Amino acid sequence: MTEQGQRSAPPARRRGDVPEATIARLPVYLRALHVLAEDGARTVSSEALAALVGSSSAKLRKDLSHLGSYGTRGVGYEVEELVFHISRELGLTQGWSVVLVGVGNLGHALAGYGGFASRGFRVAALLDADPQRVGELIAGQRVRPFTDLSAVVAESGADIGVIATPAGAAQEVCDRLVAAGVTSILNFAPVVLQVPDGVDLRKVDLALELQILSFHQNRRGRRACVPEQSDRSAGVPA
Amino acid sequence: MTEQGQRSAPPARRRGDVPEATIARLPVYLRALHVLAEDGARTVSSEALAALVGSSSAKLRKDLSHLGSYGTRGVGYEVEELVFHISRELGLTQGWSVVLVGVGNLGHALAGYGGFASRGFRVAALLDADPQRVGELIAGQRVRPFTDLSAVVAESGADIGVIATPAGAAQEVCDRLVAAGVTSILNFAPVVLQVPDGVDLRKVDLALELQILSFHQNRRGRRACVPEQSDRSAGVPA
DNA sequence: GTTTGTGAAAGGATTCACAGCA
């Protein structure tokens, strides 16, 4: 019913409907804007900000246009204002409570990672199933037993769970988080987890990006190791 | 499109070239295939493998078709064979040497992360500028002073550098890595780094995914914290 | 003059659907 004789119907993205690709870049813009604000910059042009984050000005403007019209033609964007709007769009203005499960090496790093606190994420609790770790003090937090999970989620009102356990424990931890009422989960364990509908799951694979680097490095020719080149069975015809 | 590259992006994609989106998924397939292999599976269908990694069979088949024709109609893919071809495509069959700079919390976690070694990445050296850390033994490696960088790169033939330093030190470390001859860099510090052409830079932002989660959680309505609803300039027309 | 905001065009990626083979 959208046929108006036009070649293609207007995409008609409703206001507030921000494309996924844009959302993934907003945190990057935000970080650059924070640096600019610290340096005392009051305004910034799309060209300048794009250069800072290694993007293009057109893409940046289109991204920002999805949030609203916050720039001034001939001038640029006000840094503080943009920080506010992006933060609000990302939902960072209201202090999320985060439950972190697993305080091995990675859990330690995450618990002490300044980037969480400074962006509105409060680590409400550190949990670990290992009795030897329980009671340990990390970044001002005492590690609690994993069995406290339900209580912790209830008392802190946490919506977000972070999994930094070994791969083998991750699915179980994930299930318990869901059962406790957590609806957003960030997984650092190198496994693919299953979650029911209604739960948002994202993952960070520390080795994944390294493998992508490997691909590109391999393409360019490397300096060390085997110079092998076994042929494809079908040699990619012209 | 080398991620953070300057402009100067040659738009043309050559034949036999694998799309970037596919490359980003190959490591995920690889991990699932390793699990299957451990479980003794000899073959796997696109449907089954896609379910394991949370993707679709059509996408999986199209991805694999970029590597060649390694499936058998009516049967599926041989697990071992697929592992080999994906590994080779990613350049994982030749043992990269990696230099890790910064052994704080995150550096510790990365140094001990099994996922590197098991995928063909050898941590050739751990470096830190802090004299107090130098000499420390982590995962069987002794931490060396950052000033050894050139020597380390030369003697190990490392092509890949991993930056796990505080944000403030990252650009300097990056410059030194480039000067030492490293051509692929993985950055965990929360800053955008500048590299010259010919150097491939990727980054992992531990808080970025959390912010994307925050966005989606925010969309759904949250359970805790402020129930505020500061108005948008226009109130989201239906 | 400068810079934003945005239709329109171009380019990629995903999904569809089925031919072809085991």
Added chain:
DNA sequence: TGCTGTGAATCCTTTCACAAAC
């Protein structure tokens, strides 16, 4: 029968280019 491989269609993202606004 079951499943892969792949053109075609669809959807999403980026780039282009310029009118409008300062």
